[in-house]
Amino acid sequence: MTGKPVSSEDGHRHHIVVMGVAGCGKSTVGAALAERLGAKFLDGDSLHPQANIDKMAAGTPLNDDDRAPWLAEIGRRFPASNSALVIACSALKRSYRDIIRSADPSVVFVHLHGTRELLNARMTARPGHFMPASLLDSQLDTLEPLEDDEAGIVVDIASPVEDIVNDVHAALTGQSAASAGPHLVDLKAAPYNLDDAAVEWVESIIGSMTLEEKIGQLFINHNNDYSPAYLDGVLENFHVGGMRYRPGPSSAVQEHIRYAQSKTRIPLLIASNPEMGGAGSCDDGTFVSTHLQAGSHPDKSIARQMGQMAGVETAALGCNWAFAPIVDIHYNWRNTVISTRAFGNTPEIVVERAKEYFDGISESPTVCAMKHFPGDGIDERDQHVVTSYNTLGYDEWNASYGHVYREMIGHGVQSIMVGHIGAPEVSRHFRPGLTDAEIRPATLAPELLQDLLRGELGFNGLVLTDASLMVGLTQAMKRRDVVPATIAAGCDMFLFFRNAEEDFGYMLDGYKSGVISEGRLQDALRRILGLKASLGLHVRQELVPPVEALAVIGSEAHRAIAADIAEKTVTLVKDTAGNLPITPETHPRIRLYGISGGADFTRADPLAYLDAVREELEAAGFEVSVFRTAEQREAAGEPGMNFMRVLSEEATGDYAERYDAAFVFANVKGFAQEASIRIKWSSPMAAEIPSYATEVPTVFVSLNQPNHLIDVPMVRTVIHAHAATREAIRATIHKIQGKSGFQGKFNQNVFCDSFDTRL
Template sequence: MVDLTSHPFNLDDAGVEWVETMLASLSLEEKIGQLFINLNTSFEPSYLDNVLDNYHVGGMRYMGADSITVQNHIRYAQSKSKVPLLIASNPEMGGAGSINDGTLVTTHLGAGSHPDASIAHDLGYVGGRETAALGCNWAFAPIVDIHYNWRNTVIGTRSFGNTPEVVIERAKAYFDGLSKTGSAAAMKHFPGDGVDERDQHVVTTYNTLDYDAWNSTYGRVYRELIDHGVQSIMVGHIGAPGLSRHFRPGIADSEIMPATLAPELLQDLLRGELGFNGLILTDASAMIGMTQAMKRKDLVPAAIAAGCDMFLFFRNADEDFQYMLDGYRSGVITEQRLHDALRRILGLKASIGLHTIPRDQLVPGPEALEVIGSDEHIAIAAAVADKNVTLVKDTQNNLPLSPETHKRIRLYGISGQADFTGTDPSGFVDIARQELESAGFEVHVFRDAVQRKADGEEGVYFHTVMADEANEQYAEKYDAAIIFANVTGFAQEATVRIHWSTPMAAEIPWYVTELPTIFVSLAQPNHLIDVPMVKTVIHSYAPSREAIAATVAKITGASEFTGTFNDNVWCDTFGTRL
């Protein structure tokens, strides 16, 4: 059972009294509602009225929008809720991703790819400061997965690195920066992603380390971050057969559940051996990694019964609320388990002061939004980019390139599909063109067959584009080729790789034998599996103007490369180092 006076809640007598008084005031339906975190899919007040009046949710996360819209939305929600709400955000890259106008500082990978751990601190600080200005008080970060398997792309850019040491150091620094803004943290994704190559958005994945190996790696990460003060843990839809068998000898393969539904992982390991006293929440409950395990009516209450305290997102609000209520009434969720979860939920709210802050002050005024995208935060992003941009290889000694020696640049932009945020992944190409032109280059942007057809050209096919592009005049028209790749999507497929516009597409680096060619990744670290022929490869970690500007400065030799990389970049494949 929870101890609200202990780490990480550390409540005084008044805080404990508020929790108990509030708990006693709740009806059964209000208690059930506190277990849910809603994903707000509308900014209309009538929508929030329905969610709060009928489902009594304990927390919310909103869909992306501009900061003014989001802040007004949160203000209205807090004014209408009987119990102060946990308002969650996803500040994994800074303010970007939580709001449309937020600052993109870098990715977790970027924050782990330089000797300076303060980058991770600044990432947490900017993200926390910008989301706190909106009225958010709970960050679904830091990510403490270890990127062991280079084929795993769901955390390819979202992990600090491939060793427990770098993950521990940078996650602590991120947490410290975030904590300065008053937000609670939810580290993720227990029991740890990065071993399986697949993505739990589309399939149940597995951490297949045995008990001893897990304890010396992921277990070490969780122990140290728990001791460091992290208040909550998001559990992934990730099974751990070695751990389940350790706590449940003889368990059948068919009985091994994702951690969100596995009491041996949540209660025996996380609560028991790791001693975590804070709040446990599920990852998004519509992910197939969870839904493939059992029927929805069973898994909703089973997650709370197994040891989760909050359930992330309704699939259908009427159905899920009823499933949870039925699970309590049938005894799947015991009275003791329900009240333990509620005390942790209310305790987290009290630990960040929601019980003492006047209701009309839970969300700051519009003037607070001035920090979002501010000059100060942009300067931090620029300084981070200057440190981070990494030269992976330059085996042909193509660098530096200058307008004096390589004036005419053929520029290629490689995009992935948009992820579930709907963000356009192709806007970086124009930024790259602008930054190269500002540096003095003459830039010629390649357009593939799909783009040319969209502009109304007729009779364009991939082989006609190749004929136009690949001929002996190529080296007469251009002095160098630069490819910028922003392949960012996840949660769309089990892996993320470069998808060329067509077979034998003209943008595939056939031209490496003709001109100095530079490949710049703005996202995933594993692109050498698809472009091993390129002799000069740079990682920039973000599709922001600051990262692209820093990259161009380093390409021209105006700034030195200081970023680092780990061996995942070689994709465990012959030829990528050549």
């Protein structure tokens, strides 16, 4: 929706013009809308004088003198009507709409917007109409989108007529989100807190920008190439407002950022993903802890330390924007996209630890983008591969996720990343009557972004989409429509091009056609540039630190902190058989199993961690025999391998005579590739499945997911080490031997709602 708010009191006689170029469906939609409203419908074409009809039929465009009496007659019909009235009229220019409004200022314009391709296809499908398809381009050239001071609504004609009518009806009855106007940014208020000089810089930059530069500021590019030529192309052709780069060695990353900042007149927001410390920002960064790990010990300062090291290491690279902290609540144990990325399963622990992380990272020149509004953790699916939903009712949402967002907004968080997550009942709270088919992910839902986030929650900062390649967004509508629709709905920045030239064009077309109003664009630009000014990017002499600053990345001091956190957070989930401690003196011969679930999108060796486990066990004095699957043995040159042969060799009656204990270390990942993650064994009835738990003391150690007990309930000793780092592995092996006690805590999600997992 664009222009002035169009809601009205019950009983108002709606006076509506359904407008747009030929072929957009004005008559069809207008008639259906009139029926829905109980209004009269009139096709404006029927009011053309014969001279106008003859002229159009001859292929000659009408001029303004031709149209003036016709428009005046349309305007006259509204005050003359004793009931609600809907008239279909092209009304392409602002001056035409002013003529209609001069007779009745209450008229609301409904602009039916569509792509040229769709409009042309519709026109060519209706032979014999007095308006030939050849005049489409002249109409598009004439079209002037609705302006901010015009009461109006923009709807997409690609949607079914019923959906269009529902959207318009909701807006007219006050159930839609209001325009950007009521929630315009205040740059002098939190979280920007700009002084007059900084505000002046924002306004002067906006005033100096071309339209293409303004559209470019809405985009955050994903830099897939480190070459200067690549950056030149991105900056010169698409004028992006921000960047997130592909992780690499810290020295290469820093130089890449330095070059990017040197080539643009408007400083860039440089984002990274420091969810676990510096490790998410460069290859040699310090892995401090996961969010879950930071929530798995009474010491809340762990989260602050994670934030502090994330800030120091990313700032050394030249980053200024952290896509963290994650403020989702892990209510559903089956949800594995945030199982390690949420601080816990209650709003209280999430708020406490998220504030600590934010305070820690804020010690560096960094702003945060907390994620993923309106909140993950209810649905078990991953929005990377499918739209997921937060199905809580409004009151339940308000007491849980709403509480988290209120607290963090009040604490000063500067930006919010919106997930491709729908919230059906929350949307219906603001738009009663929304059908299931009308529910959209939050990135496309103005009722969630404007009414809820901007309105009820009072968020004055910047809103960005989550990655736009996620199927949670792309399944909603065509790419050409979804790109501008995110900004129109209330997002300020669009995360990642799919195809830069295409997406840039889609956004530009969305603005030119009125999907993105001038007011919405200006407000987004003020928020983007305001965030940059709040970082001091407009006055800083050096936007990227010198090479010497990289010495803090992966430093011994930081690794020592990580080791201390690992020592605190390794968690004993259960030892119901009393297997621990296990030492080289009591159980010298260890059979070691590695569970990985296969390679993920990073292409890293999924079992690389097993070498560290073996080395640490051997350093402790154990004799270690590593199990290999049929596939691994065949790859090593053993002929005739299959799973039955491996199983028959592994599961023999003398297992307890060969081994004194079995250790299973699992590092199962599938983030962004699977809707949910479970253990995938190497074969049917695989030999690595812990049937041997009945033969020898068996310890299962998870280095990642907390939900494995659902797949290995037969194991009586289970440890959650949280990470596949050397520090976490070493701490775990110390604790298995009884050299130090377990300090970590767990929540009840680890038992996966099944009685047998507790045995």
